[in-house]
Amino acid sequence: MTADLSARQQDTCIILFAKYPAPNKAKTRLQPALGVDGAACMARQLLLHSIEQAVDTGFAVELCVSPAPTDPCWQALDLPSSLRCSMQTDGDLGLRMLIASQCALQHFDKVMLIGTDCPSLTTARIQTAIQQLNQHDAVMIPATDGGYVLLGFKRVDESLFSDIVWSTPSVAAVTKQRIATLGWTLALFDPLPDIDEPKDLVHLPSGWLDSQLNTKVDND
Template sequence: MTTDSFAGHQDTCIIIFAKYPAPNKAKTRLQPALGVEGAARMARQLLLHSIDQAIDTGFSVELCVSPVPTDSCWQAFDLPNSLRWSAQTDGDLGLRMLVASQLALQHFKKVVLVGTDCPSLTVSCIQTAVKQLDQHDAVMVPATDGGYVLLGFTQVDESLFSDIIWSTASVAAVTKQRIAALGWTLALFDPLHDIDEPKDLKHLPSGWLDFHIKVDGS
C-alpha cells in the first residue's frame, strides 16, 4: 500500500455496533431453529465475521459495544489490537448511532456505520461503499427487511436518527427521505439479507450452520 492510499484509508472510520452475544440475549428470534446456545453461537460468529471483514478493508475500525469495553465479558474475545473501542451511549439506537457518528467525524472525513447481522457485507462491498463517499454525501446498503446494513456519510444530521421506529420495515425508506430533505446526494446499493429469523438462515454462507444446531432437545 502506498503512503497516499494509506493516508486515504485513515480518513475513514467503520463503526461496528455490537452487543455481547450472551445466551438468551442475542439473536433470540433464531432460538426456534438453533436453540438457546446455538443462537448465541450464531451471534458470536456474525460478530467476528463483521469485525474480520471491516478490518480487512484497511480502514480504521471502531467497535462500539454494550456492555462497556472494560466489561470482563469482552476479555474472552481475541480481537486485533488495531481495533478502536467505544461504549454505546444511553438512549435508543438512533441516539447511539448519532453520538458515535458525531465523535468519529471529529477525527475522520468519512464514517460508515454497520451492524453484525449481515454475512453478505463483505470487504469489497464495504470498500466500494466507502469509495462512493468521494462523490456523494451519503451511501446506503439496505436490508431486505426494510432496514439497512450499512449507512455512511461525510457529515451527519440529527434528522437521520430521530423519530424513527427502529427494527421496522420503514427504517431505510424514512432515512432515504431524510437524506433527500437535507439535499444530500445518496449512493444506493442493492439490498442484502440480515440474519434475524429462522427463514433467514438460508442466506448464510455455506457451512455456517454446521455447528449451530439445536441443543435443547426439542
C-alpha cells in the same frame, strides 16, 4: 505501516455497533431453530465475521459495544488489536448512532455505520461503499427487511436518526427521505439480507448452518 495505509485509516472510520453475544441475550429470535446456545454461537460468529470484514478493508474500525469494552466478557473473544473500542451511550439506537458519528467526524472525513447481522456485507462491498463517498454525500445498503446494513456519510444531521421507529420495515425508506430533504446525493445499493429470524438462515454462507445445528445437538 505504509503512508498510504496510514492516510486511509485517517480518512475513514467504520463503526460497528454490537452487544456481547451472551445466551438468551443475543439473536433470541433464532432460538426456535438453533436453541439457546446455538443462537448465541450464531451471534458470536456473525459478530466476528463482521469485524473481520471491516478490519480487512484497511480503514480504521471502531467497535461500539454494550456492555463497556472494559467488561471481562470481551476478552474472551480475542478481538483484533487494531480495533478501537468504545461504549455505546444511553438512549435509543438512533441517538447512539448519532453521538458515535459526531465523535468520529471530529477525527475522520468519512463515517461508515454497519451492524453485525449481515454476513453478505463483505470487505469488497464495504470498500465499494466507501469509494462512493468520493462522489456522493451519503451511501446506503438497505436490508431486505426494510432496514439498512450500511449507512455512510461525510457529515451527519440529527434528522437521520431522530423520530424513527427502529427495527421496522420503514427504516430505510424514512432515512432515504430524510437524506433527500437535506438535499444530499445518495449512492444506493441493492438490499442484502440480515440474519434475524429462522427464515433468514437460508442466506448464511456455506457451512455456517451445519456448525450451528451441530452446536444445538451437542447441547440438547
